[in-house]
Amino acid sequence: MDTTLRDGSQGVNVSFSLKDKLKVAQLLDQLGVDYIEGGWPASNPKDFEFFKEVKGLGLSSKVAAFGSTRRKGVKPSADQSLNGILDADTEVGVIFGKSWRLHVREVLNVTDQENLEMIYDSVRYLKDHGLEVIFDAEHFYQGYLDDPSYAIAVLNTAREAGADTLVLADTNGGTPPHVIFKVTTEVREKVEGELGTHMHNDAGCAVANTLLGVAAGARHVQGTINGIGERTGNADLVQVIPTLALKMGFKVLKDGSLPKLREVSAELYDILGQQPNPFQPYVGDNAFSHKAGVHADAVMKNPKAYEHVDPSLVGNSRKVVISELSGSSNLLAYADALGLTKNKKDERLRAALERVKSMEKEGYSFDQAAASAILIMMREFGTYVPSFEVDYWKVMSDGVLSLAVVKVNGKPAVAEGNGPVNAVDKALREALRDAGLSVEDVKLVDYKVHLPGRARNTESVVRVVAQFTDGIRVWGTTGVSTNVVEASVRALIDGFDYYLQMERRKR
Amino acid sequence: MDTTLRDGSQGVNVSFSLKDKLKVAQLLDQLGVDYIEGGWPASNPKDFEFFKEVKGLGLSSKVAAFGSTRRKGVKPSADQSLNGILDADTEVGVIFGKSWRLHVREVLNVTDQENLEMIYDSVRYLKDHGLEVIFDAEHFYQGYLDDPSYAIAVLNTAREAGADTLVLADTNGGTPPHVIFKVTTEVREKVEGELGTHMHNDAGCAVANTLLGVAAGARHVQGTINGIGERTGNADLVQVIPTLALKMGFKVLKDGSLPKLREVSAELYDILGQQPNPFQPYVGDNAFSHKAGVHADAVMKNPKAYEHVDPSLVGNSRKVVISELSGSSNLLAYADALGLTKNKKDERLRAALERVKSMEKEGYSFDQAAASAILIMMREFGTYVPSFEVDYWKVMSDGVLSLAVVKVNGKPAVAEGNGPVNAVDKALREALRDAGLSVEDVKLVDYKVHLPGRARNTESVVRVVAQFTDGIRVWGTTGVSTNVVEASVRALIDGFDYYLQMERRKR
Structure with missing residues (x-):
């Protein structure tokens, strides 16, 4: 009951x-x-x-x-x-x-x-x-x-x-x-x-x-x-x-209901306006995550040796977490999927890991933002082709109106929004459209604001985590700054950039 | 171990x-x-x-x-x-x-x-x-x-x-x-x-x-x-x-260590840059909270009948939560402490509860923001004396500079900050100082941004929860808006206003 x-x-x-x-x-x-x-x-x-x-x-x-x-x-x-x-x-x-x-x-x-x-x-x-x-x-x-x-x-x-x-x-x-x-x-x-x-x-x-x-x-x-x-x-x-x-x-x-558990759990959080608990047994994002290098390695050889049940039985899936403790095994899984390398000791892979580690010290976390980490890795591997350049962004806001200007590839675009972050989001899309880049299919499906530092006040560093979909794939990005608009702009730029990089790979 | x-x-x-x-x-x-x-x-x-x-x-x-x-x-x-x-x-x-x-x-x-x-x-x-x-x-x-x-x-x-x-x-x-x-x-x-x-x-x-x-x-x-x-x-x-x-x-x-558990738990969350889990058994903010009217009533009569241990044994304390399901018992506890009424059926208390309920429908939550609820109650009881009036606020921000103007009691003040929220925080303090109101002792000790709605994107409603201290008391306030700066301004205004109201009561 x-x-x-x-x-x-x-x-x-x-x-x-x-x-x-x-x-x-x-x-x-x-x-x-x-x-x-x-x-x-x-x-x-x-x-x-x-x-x-x-x-x-x-x-x-x-x-x-x-x-x-x-x-x-x-x-x-x-x-x-x-x-x-x-x-x-x-x-x-x-x-x-x-x-x-x-x-x-x-x-x-x-x-x-x-x-x-x-x-x-x-x-x-x-x-x-x-x-x-x-x-x-x-x-x-x-x-x-x-x-x-x-x-x-x-x-x-x-x-x-x-x-x-x-x-x-x-x-x-x-x-x-x-x-x-x-x-x-x-x-x-x-x-x-x-x-x-x-x-x-x-x-x-x-x-x-x-x-x-x-x-x-x-x-x-x-x-x-x-x-x-x-x-x-x-x-x-x-x-x-x-x-x-x-x-x-x-x-x-x-019969057949057990794999719906993760979805039902997520729907209830959604109805309550709460974030799902990533540590929730069976259905949480981390329930079948592998961070420690030794585990991540071994679990791929024989899941039964390290997982108490098959994650798909409860609608969950295995996740390899990118993080400073993880060694190169975890980034390797992504590099392999992109066809960049299968070699754990690849120098470019090590360089990407170093970059990830140094950004984590600034307050970044890539646990829910693999797309941002993948963009870093593509740069280290030389497979990244710049798709656009954001020259600057500016917002003005008061209780009545929020207005943003974003200049992309030399051409400024303007938009109004119901807050400064929404305005800059809309102006960025407008500017990309003006630059001939098609991001119509890209939908922002989740946007979160964390204050990761120990002291939390209006001076604190803010971490924005965003999740996007084009109806087929789902990807997460992140941005960090003391300025919530700047952190949002970084996560949004990565979100559109990742999409454009992946679209380019298709061709 | x-x-x-x-x-x-x-x-x-x-x-x-x-x-x-x-x-x-x-x-x-x-x-x-x-x-x-x-x-x-x-x-x-x-x-x-x-x-x-x-x-x-x-x-x-x-x-x-x-x-x-x-x-x-x-x-x-x-x-x-x-x-x-x-x-x-x-x-x-x-x-x-x-x-x-x-x-x-x-x-x-x-x-x-x-x-x-x-x-x-x-x-x-x-x-x-x-x-x-x-x-x-x-x-x-x-x-x-x-x-x-x-x-x-x-x-x-x-x-x-x-x-x-x-x-x-x-x-x-x-x-x-x-x-x-x-x-x-x-x-x-x-x-x-x-x-x-x-x-x-x-x-x-x-x-x-x-x-x-x-x-x-x-x-x-x-x-x-x-x-x-x-x-x-x-x-x-x-x-x-x-x-x-x-x-x-x-x-x-x-000997004597058990009551340190809540503090040690909080310190570790702080070191990790994480928010404490309010639902954590024994030490969480909600572990000894009483929301349902029937419980909140009875627990005051005989705690042993409803609490499995004395909260102070683990460094925690009993909390009465203000919320739409709570009936008037919970608001009453605050009204009683302020000397406003001891009568559960007081019409002014009912009016305050109605106001709280209607704000909760807009995305407000007073669970961690009792000071904002108390200000509402003081208005209903006619004991609220306005201490200042914010005429407007405006911010300008880009990746380089964030600037805010806040006008209080007819006089504008300006401040730079490391983001738009920080700028408006500093400008508001400046404007209060210009208006002769002493808030130097008020320190912002926690500031959080939640996105309470089901859909979370840059258009979403944002709930800001702030916690203040003057070195003696600790109080929480909240603000809700689609604009993160506006939500922050509301929480900050309540934070300073609550302090000034309480200082006035002392005199």
């Missing part, structure tokens, strides 16, 4: 519009997750709209609505949260209840027995209305460590009331993995019915704790795409699913 | 200068880690300098040098890697050797027996020279699953040669947690001597796998600060240590 749209939405910086929620539901359906927890209708009235609209999408995944057990002293039929679930008109209801006596006493302010009655009545009410019921036992592990027999009584009460799945939640995310494994194993022995896991990442163990829950017998797993969620997040399904599927022998998604 | 300076240095975007390495060693020594793995002398000649210089620092931590077992057909005394360790002149040597027969055959190209001899000779050589020896069994878990008796023979060979610690490494980082626990438990039963763990994060389980190794009997732990390392990184000691110390009863660091 994916809970990106419910528990995930409580993450810092997470804010879904209705349209976003419907888009996420479609992505999850394409993956083939069994359940999509869509929201908490009683807590967030906006979620009603979601449950109404999602019906029109004809999803195969079951959609679930979330709510708490009934309030104390209130009949289920008069309870807003429970009726919120019914009004959402879904097949599945998820109810969370208390299993830690500290919460029963101090948060709910009821007796142990009253809490059990609240759980029983709430589950029964939804079952009587024909719903499949998933019961989330909040703070279960702490509750069990505090008073195992009460925590077990909570689960049995929910099961006796008809709950279809009993979920053990590590709500504050702090339970160590060996405790998760031990407690889940004990619960599996003591309680009948399907068990589930719901883990948070406060001790950095959410993914592993989820896998340990399954190893101990749970067969229902809750988590979110990219691990979004309150505080340090929920279990990241993007990391959990491949291990379950590729290493633990479970069929988790529908 | 911290391996930030050795295995960590192979991470993408990681590049330590000699000065950086010495700084990191000092930070680790202040924490009181037992061992600092300083580098691989035979692979990186620069590391010799480190081992020479580090002696002058008088550290309490033991410093260890890393290297491989001797090459095939070479005597230890003629082996470059082993002599590299001796030349580093440390108390401790770390040797890695092969325990997976696939690597023995296909990477080393030796027989099973030759590999055992290489291990024996290498450990013995360092022991004969008086070193403490830590033996890292590379790819141990895969080796054990492939051929348990050979993997055990590798460990026993190292132990018989005198190795003080036998480290089980999950080198490709792909072993699931229940397998780590099971295999380590079996090894603990079969092999004598101290066991260690070395985990990588390729399946998102490095932290948990390390803890499981300890739960199964290992007493030596390897990892890096912030989990830096090749591909998706190594086990993050910043996450491992608090769980070992606070939840598993181990004394890991020297």
